[in-house]
Amino acid sequence: MKALVIEKFGGTEVMEWKEISKPMPQAGEIQIQVEYAGVNPVDWKIREGLVKHMFPCHFPLILGWDAAGTVSAIGEGVEGVTVGDRMMAYCKKKVVQWGSFAEYVCMEAQHCCLIPSKLNTAQAAAIPLVALTAWQALFDFAKVKAGDQVLIHAGAGGVGVFAVQLAKWAGATVYSTASSQNHAFVENLGADEVIDYNFVDVGEKIKERAPGGLDFVFDCAGGTAHAQAYDILKPGGALVSIVEPIKKELALEKELRACCLVVRPNGEQLQKVLDLIESGKIQAAPIEEIPIDQIVKAFDQSKKGHTKGKIVLKIT
Numbered sequence: 001m002k003a004l005v006i007e008k009f010g011g012t013e014v015m016e017w018k019e020i021s022k023p024m025p026q027a028g029e030i031q032i033q034v035e036y037a038g039v040n041p042v043d044w045k046i047r048e049g050l051v052k053h054m055f056p057c058h059f060p061l062i063l064g065w066d067a068a069g070t071v072s073a074i075g076e077g078v079e080g081v082t083v084g085d086r087m088m089a090y091c092k093k094k095v096v097q098w099g100s101f102a103e104y105v106c107m108e109a110q111h112c113c114l115i116p117s118k119l120n121t122a123q124a125a126a127i128p129l130v131a132l133t134a135w136q137a138l139f140d141f142a143k144v145k146a147g148d149q150v151l152i153h154a155g156a157g158g159v160g161v162f163a164v165q166l167a168k169w170a171g172a173t174v175y176s177t178a179s180s181q182n183h184a185f186v187e188n189l190g191a192d193e194v195i196d197y198n199f200v201d202v203g204e205k206i207k208e209r210a211p212g213g214l215d216f217v218f219d220c221a222g223g224t225a226h227a228q229a230y231d232i233l234k235p236g237g238a239l240v241s242i243v244e245p246i247k248k249e250l251a252l253e254k255e256l257r258a259c260c261l262v263v264r265p266n267g268e269q270l271q272k273v274l275d276l277i278e279s280g281k282i283q284a285a286p287i288e289e290i291p292i293d294q295i296v297k298a299f300d301q302s303k304k305g306h307t308k309g310k311i312v313l314k315i316t
């Protein structure tokens with residue numbers, strides 16, 4: 001098969017679309033013929049070796065963690081899946097090696113979901129990693145519930161699109177941050193107020209709006225967004241960062257529940273998100289489709305940090 005392979009960490013020059021052996025499904029796994037693969041910032045972070053302390057990497061390494069396509073082979077012991085089914089998955093494994101920027105990828109069947117009829121394959125590829133991140137931050141850790149006041153940073157980005165919608169669906173009052181050109185978009189996702197972090201002191205604005213403190217801050221941006229979080233949460237409030245380590249002493253001093261989350265595959269949670277999409281309660285992210293032979297463009301765009309929704313690669 002053809003795949004986007006790196007033999008060492010580095011810039012875009014280390015990537016090569018080349019022939020490599022096809023992964024075959026182990027017991028409990030399915031093999032997906034990948035039509036579209038979602039691009040996440042972690043993909044270029046892995047390529048550059050920026051997260052090698054977090055994720056063990058083996059070379060030759062195929063980049064990519066999100067996949068959508070058609071089931072092409074089924075491993076021993078997998079039930080309820082047929083060759084030809086349209087499926088999607090967050091394909092992270094213990095070791096980073098066999099990714100989704102490839103004609104074929106294998107993943108544990110329990111973490112794969114059928115693509116709902118409402119979605120095309122490109123839209124499906126944009127969902128798994130970011131939707132699971134939002135779900136695990138909001139519901140596994142923060143336990144967001146009706147009446148909570150929450151701040152979701154980077155509401156127009158991949159994770160933010162789902163976090164804003166899921167928080168609203170749960171009944172929270174949702175504040176979010178975005179550049180002004182994305183305000184209407186994030187409001188349309190359900191945010192009650194969107195703050196332009198480029199020109200407004202977000203911490204001060206939140207203190208005006210919620211003088212008693214917030215229940216939850218979701219830090220998808222880092223830097224000032226992270227630093228201010230400790231001052232705008234109420235005691236007992238929850239802080240989840242997906243970009244920066246928690247300042248543990250400060251969290252303790254402010255009586256916060258805080259964690260730096262690393263998203264895990266979870267087929268049941270992904271199915272819950274897909275059910276919400278299918279029933280019209282939330283919507284899929286807008287996508288920009290880029291062919292795999294323009295992977296450099298896709299990564300350059302992602303690195304700029306202003307993706308609206310998601311970038312997906314057309315693989316086959």
Ligand SMILES: NC(=O)c1ccc[n+]([C@@H]2O[C@H](COP(=O)([O-])OP(=O)(O)OC[C@H]3O[C@@H](n4cnc5c(N)ncnc54)[C@H](OP(=O)(O)O)[C@@H]3O)[C@@H](O)[C@H]2O)c1
Pocket residue numbers: 040041042129130133153154155156157158159160177178179180182197220221223225241242243261262263302305306307308309
């Ligand atoms: N730990 C984990 O498990 C995990 C999981 C998923 C993602 N992540 C990380 O979380 C971050 C977000 O992921 P993503 O997929 O949502 O990225 P993304 O789609 O690239 O996010 C782009 C968005 O970030 C916004 N943004 C940029 N700088 C900002 C700032 N200072 N304050 C507020 N918003 C800002 C931009 O908004 P405007 O264009 O409106 O300015 C843009 O819409 C990335 O660093 C990613 O690697 C970690």
